[in-house]
Amino acid sequence: MSFQAYQKASTRVEDPRSTEYRLFAQVTRALMQASETDQIEISSRIDALDWNRRLWSNLGADCASTENKLPEQLRASIISLSLFVSKYTSQVMRGTGEFEVLIDLNRTIMQGLAPQPSAANSAA
Secondary structure, three states, X not given: OOHHHHHHHHHOOOOHHHHHHHHHHHHHHHHHHHHHOOOOOHHHHHHHHHHHXXXXXXXXXXXXXXXXXXXXXXXXXXXXXXXXXXXHHHHHHHOOOOHHHHHHHHHHHHHHHOOOOOHHHHHO
16 A cells, blocks of 8 residues: 555544444445355354454443443444344354344444435435
8 A cells, every 4th residue: 555545544534423334334245245155164254253243242332331422222222232243143153043134234224324415415
């Protein structure tokens, strides 16, 4: 990577929603690729599943913090989803669950994080 490209990347400023969206997109893409690999490719499948579980685990831990400013009900929902992802990921690893459930969940979260058009743009 050239120095100029590094400078551009290091000065890029994202709001937290955009950062979360981008991270979910990367993890979801990894899950999709892993779901298409042969089942004997255990390492790549486990890596993607573990990355997704760690993402959700961090979200759950953040929402459990008393310093988190999200509404209490939303925090509780995210914590519940985090627990679900952890348990369901184990099922996928054992071959009794489907990647698609985790992929669909992440896509749903991404829809909520996606930039919303402003009222001025939607009136045009």
